């Protein structure tokens with residue numbers, strides 16, 4: 389049987405960057421994905437600068453647009469725009485980004501097998517045996533590794549096979565592309581539009597790309613049957629006929645609960661498989677890349693004999709993302725229950741400086757904001773508490 393130091397299941401941003409880091413540290417890595425690459429994934433394709441800063445290489449070849457202004461509107465009515473100190477989001481397409489990330493991993497020595505759908509896992513003495521169907525010759529395969537990384541996204545098989553992930557709650561989102569026509573390129577260039585108070589438990593967006601713009605809506609899981617209507621309303625507000633929408637795709641967003649376990653023996657979960665999507669924004673690429681880094685650090689500690697198990701990984705994820713999850717849940721329910729009051733607080737320029745600091749990776753969570761921004765942020769927290777704030781439990785996560 390083939391042997392590796394680590395097997396990574398899923399070649400999204402989380403899996404590919406984890407595989408890259410492990411290989412860069414001299415480890416043997418097998419990266420498996422059920423899809424044939426390049427493949428697409430339902431996603432707005434917006435990579436915040438805090439995510440970009442975590443990457444060990446530049447993604448310049450697949451960047452289509454830069455966002456250095458944000459336009460916020462509530463209920464398709466009152467709006468404000470904030471200019472940023474520099475780019476806060478790089479816009480790409482997942483088909484291009486994920487292919488590029490896999491190429492970087494392969495160039496570092498990762499063994500990549502595509503069209504390989506993982507179907508079984510067995511723990512043995514000090515390792516994990518992984519079975520898959522498909523692969524290069526279509527006959528499937530089996531390999532063993534000292535460690536396993538479950539990076540197979542929402543609806544992945546690894547959490548289920550490990551008996552993890554059963555307690556996540558979910559959001560849902562739908563997106564589509566619109567080729568630029570008329571003055572649209574100039575209208576959206578350099579800016580991301582966020583439409584608040586229009587979708588229960590979420591928002592709508594318009595993102596600029598290379599030869600098109602991306603429109604989308606996301607909200608509570610229960611909004612699934614209504615997402616097409618929400619998308620049609622967003623399009624109407626932007627004078628976009630729905631018959632211009634191309635590549636419409638929807639998917640779920642997994643949100644872990646406080647205390648959800650992420651480790652089982654020699655295996656751990658990262659990214660969407662770990663349910664670490666941001667509850668407020670629905671972004672998950674930053675979290676996937678960050679948990680991938682924490683995972684590769686822990687795995688290297690284990691392989692190099694500094695620790696004897698992977699449990700430290702759970703603590704590292706809670707420390708890194710718990711305060712952010714607490715604040716994001718709070719702002720999410722505040723916007724949901726009191727959209728206009730929360731919007732008025734969010735438009736205070738000092739609040740924007742805190743949000744910009746978060747997006748640029750200069751601030752780890754809103755609670756770390758200093759000075760006058762703390763007043764309106766505390767007021768948003770008070771609204772969150774009045775809305776029953778489910779995120780408070782993340783603050784006391786062990």
Ligand SMILES: Cc1cc2nc3c(=O)[nH]c(=O)nc-3n(C[C@H](O)[C@H](O)[C@H](O)COP(=O)(O)OP(=O)(O)OC[C@H]3O[C@@H](n4cnc5c(N)ncnc54)[C@H](O)[C@@H]3O)c2cc1C
Pocket residue numbers: 397398399400401402403420421422423429430431432433434435436504505506507539540541542543544545546560561562563604637638639640641658659660661665670671672673674676
């Ligand atoms: C509509 C929508 C819009 C979004 N917009 C944004 C955005 O603009 N910015 C942002 O940061 N986030 C966004 N997100 C969230 C983001 O897409 C995810 O959080 C992110 O893709 C998670 O990365 P990942 O590496 O954990 O998993 P994924 O990117 O989901 O990758 C998982 C991989 O695992 C593979 N896989 C699955 N099962 C198996 C199996 N059994 N065997 C082998 N391989 C398997 C899949 O083929 C896939 O390639 C959006 C999500 C949605 C639904």
